Amino acid sequence: MDTIYNIQTGQDFLSASLRTFRYQYQNIEIYRRFVDYLHVNPEEVDELVKIPFLPIEMFKNHQIIDKNVKADLFFQSSGTTQMNLSKHYIADEKMYKESIYRSFAQFVGKPEDYIFLGLLPSYLERQNSSLIYMVDFLMEKSAKPENGYFLYNHEDLFKLLNKLGNKKAILFGVSFALLDFLDYCDSNAKTLKFSDSLTVIETGGMKGRKEEMTKDELLKILQKGFKTGKIYSEYSMTELLSQAYSLGNNEYQCPNWMKIMIRNAEDPFNYEKEGRTGAINIIDLANIHSCAFIATQDLGKIVGDKFQVLGRIDHSDIRGCSLLVS
Structure with missing residues (x-):
């Protein structure tokens, strides 16, 4: 094959x-x-x-794995200890790493060219996060001495960002943590230097920590606060091995082995035309040993050769990597 x-x-x-x-x-x-x-x-x-397309909720109650393989590694969705969390068992780490590398290189750049910083407190504080695994891998490929994670040590992050100069850097951040950092800067009268070499990649997720806002509002706040027009977004989830990236305007692009289809929210075998809102189905061919055909609880629409994420279907659980309502 x-x-x-x-x-x-x-x-x-x-x-x-x-x-x-x-x-x-x-x-x-x-x-x-x-x-x-x-x-x-x-x-x-x-x-x-x-x-x-398999409903994504099936990952909460079943071990979805190829009978011909053994999987010691698994990723687990975020949530409270009382919640029934999704588990995605991974049989081929090499496949996952190649997907991470190729997706990032296609849409952002070669990982070796960047310093990687992570402002991902809610993910660092739990185990088996696919997002932390991804950023760890990118840091490993980068091998820059400045690489590192920040929990709530905003002063250290502020100092490092202002010292980077012309060094190309990626700051991966969950939405509420990025906003918390900018609040810290404002309340302490700290001003970040303009840096065209800094790219911020937000991974979504307010987790009840901030008042909800549209994606456009979020991007404008981040652009102003970080003094860079390079505010990107990443779309993935525990149940996938591939990532889509938005380089602005909440319009995401998939790598060639991943595809978004928009199903009618009431009839899962009927699909919406371009520009019409429906529920997101994802084909992720990197999921060869679990399930490549996932029916999510996210709402979206196709826009040309890209797609937008527009929130969650009513009454569905809030996922850690889901994006804000737009």
């Missing part, structure tokens, strides 16, 4: 998706049972819209 990273055309993607669907139907018990429950004949699935 050709590697998913060789996908170039729509036909390449369709062929790889159908092969993955048939493999997962045969080898992932929960997915096979789900497809059978829907009375879908795998032999009749010949286009993307006929593929059943």
Whole structure:
């Protein structure tokens, strides 16, 4: 089988998706049972819209894993100890690392060229975070002495940002923590120096810590506070091995082995046309050993060759990496 990273055309993607669907139907018990429950004949699935998408909630109650592999590593969604959390078992770390590297390099740049800073307190304070794993990997590839994480030590982060000069740096931050840092700067009359070499990548997530605001409002506040126009966003989740990136305007791009489809929120086998809001389905072909076809609880729409994330379906749980309502 050709590697998913060789996908170039729509036909390449369709062929790889159908092969993955048939493999997962045969080898992932929960997915096979789900497809059978829907009375879908795998032999009749010949286009993307006929593929059943597994509800993301299934990761909370089932171990979704290829029967032919062993998985010692797993990622776990955020939440309280009382919540039933999703677990995503990872059988092929090499595949995941290659997905991280290629996605980042395609949309942002080569990791080796950047200093990586993490302002991710809610993720550092728990175990088995896929986001921390990703940033750890990027730091490893970067190997810059300035790389590091910051919990609530805002003074240290402020000093480092003002010392970077022309060094290219990425600050990964959860939304509420980025805003907390800017509040600290304001309340202590600290002014960040203008730095065109700094890129901020927000990963979403207010977690009840800040008043809700639109994505546009958030980006404007971050641009003003960090004195850079490079405010990007990253979209992924515990149940995926790939990432989409927005380089502004809440418009995300997928790597070639990942695709967003917008389903009708009331009828999961009907899909919305470009520009119409619906629920987000994700094909992530890096998920070869779990499930590549995920029906999320996020709302969005297709805009040209990009997509927007517009919030959450009513009554669904708030996920740690979900994005703000726009």
